[in-house]
Amino acid sequence: MKVILCAVVVLVACVTLAVSHTQTWGKRLRGDRLLYNQIFVTLPRPGTGQIRGIRFPTRGNSNSALISEIYIVDNFKNQTGFVPILKSGGPGRAFATIELRGYYGKGFNGTIRIFGK
DSSP: OHHHHHHHHHHHHHHHHHHOOOEEEEOOOTTOEEEEEEEEEEOOOTTOOOEEEEEESOTTOOOOSOEEEEEEEEOSTTSOSEEEEEEEEOTTSSOEEEEEEEOTTOOEEEEEEEEEO
16 A cells, blocks of 8 residues: 555656646756746737747846856746747856747737846
């Protein structure tokens, strides 16, 4: 009985991790500070998948700090909001371009945090 219960718990944990759209690139280090923090919301559009680009630093701004971690979390509880893709830059660089791909006919709600020094 204990073996079956343990197997079920491990299976549920694996499935939860497989559908989770929280993404982390890099690792935050001691002394890092928050460089960028934004909540983004996109409303659903029937009949289309949504794509949203996030640029850091934003146009017209500059950044001299190196990125150590990019942390993106899907704020939808059912984890059906979006899939994040790091297109360019990222940890070890001073810039990042991230693409968020929403599911067909769905909107998304997420938070992005970028840390560095």
